[in-house]
Amino acid sequence: MDGQSLIDAMRFVGAGLAMIGAAGAGIGIGLSVQGALGGMARNPDTYGNLLTNMILGIAFSEAIAIYCLVIAFLMLFKVV
Amino acid sequence: MEHKKRRPWRRWVVLVLMIVGFILGGNAFFPAVQPEITVAAEKLILEPIFENFLGLGPFYLVNTLPTLAVTLVLLIVIAFFANRSLKKSQNTDLVPRGIGNVMEAILEMLYNLTEGSAGKYAKMIFPWFATIMIYVLFANLLKLIPGFESIGVLHHAEGEGHAIKSLGGVWSMLTPAKVEEGGYILAPFFRGISVDLNFTASLALISVVMIQVIGFRAQGLGYLSKFFNTRRMFKVPFFGAMDFLVGLLELISELSKILSFAFRLFGNMFAGIVLVAIVAGLLGKFSILPAMIMMFELFVGLIQAFVFGMLTMVFMAQATQGHGGEEHAEH
């Protein structure tokens, strides 16, 4: 196995490892949806308001996963 | 009075199509091919059509451009008919019919949402919100039409490629067999525009720029104090400095919005096509499953369009509101 092949292999490994960060985003999204749904169940009047804020919170959580995705892409497609 | 029983014949059509797909999917004539997945849009013509486009380098005819044209034409046609319907109803009884009614129902819901979070700036924010949402929705849903990602031109592969089988005329078909030299790869005619970073990045850029523009229009130059917060710098030096640093972080956060907007949509859509392709290639004969994943893609496309528009709207609404600075300024 030459050096180039090793580097290629390590790129895939690195991309895979980078995506571990998505786990945190998943937990975060789950927690925010849990809280929002609990709130909606307790007080259905706040549905619209909670939905907006829930989507906002999901977006912020998801941003972390997206950074992971970006890093994975950078490794996978030899951008830098 | 005999109550006529409704016979839902459509479900039988769906079932027959699924069985036909199952039979055709992995047989000898139409073997499943593991497609080539690239992040970048494939070039339909390998040579650039403009050598130096606006002084920015070569411009290639990539396969998202036909899709873009189709999307634009579709949207303009829909807008035209909606306009006609709305104009007609404006002159009669204010109740639109047909496509105008559909557009009015969707847009009124979106407008009420905007009004709920932005209040008096709703009229300013609403067009951007609705445009982004409708545009992304169309881009996401068009991608699911059969023929996308599967019919195109064959290029000679640089590395290993697929062997081809002639279907008569100019038409050929890829086979699953891989060859080291002289193989071909497929560049589809149509590729969903949301699976193109140019599209998502352009939307993200427009969105973030318009957030700033609306912030300036709503607050004037006071909007800048969100980023360069020198209000308390001289009164309470320590916390003032901290505010200044937080303001700079806001600047970084604005820049990261571009990244997160662009990659959220792109990531979701790209994951969709990767999932479909891998499942189809791996399962071979059991090609009902990709159909299920296409259904999931429909859902994801809807949600992502909503999230993109919603986030734009919420960020714009936040930009119209002051950063808690007015109370301090009044003292």
Added chain:
Amino acid sequence: MEALGINLGLLIVQIIAFIIVYLTLNSWVYKPMLDMMESRKTKIAQGLEDARVASEARANAEKEAAKVLAAAQAEANKVVREATERAASAGKEVKAAADAEATKAREAAMAEAEVERNRILGDLRGQVAALAIAAANKLVGETLDEKKQHVLIDEFFSGIKGGKVVVAESLTGDSAEVTSALPLTTAEQASVKKSVTVKEISFKVDPSILGGLVIKVGDKVLDGSVAGKLEGLRQTLK
């Protein structure tokens, strides 16, 4: 960036495409739709306002109608009450008149009955008296024998003497007529001549006087007869 497919030219094309979409939708869909929503909102507000005015007008009309109805009701009540009163008073009047009429009639009838009764009673008394007198006559006639006749005549004279019968002075005239039931004895004629101071006396016998004496001097009559007494009794009985 080439590997990710980001190309500035394509980016600019996409931005231009978005701007085309934005302008198209904005001018062809959003503006008419917002205009329509606005005009619909004003129309709905107008409709609500109209409905409010109409409902107010209706409430007013209802109030008016209720007022009119109440007035009519009161009027009707008044008319009915007046009619009732009038009827009652008329009835009362009629009744009173009838009562009065009846009373009058009854009184008249009673008076008539009284008169009749009196008449009948009178008749009856007369008859009773007549019967009684007849009976008395009969009794007296049967019981007055000669002896008793003489006793009666004696009593008469003794009465004159004793002053019981005051006739001595008034019985003065030219001639006297003495009637008796039985022919008087000479003693008796003498005592008559003694008590009555007149020139000449004529004696008459009349059994219808039953007993006693009737002395007639001129136009004066001294009735001491049983028949005269019975006549007096009859008069008092009547």
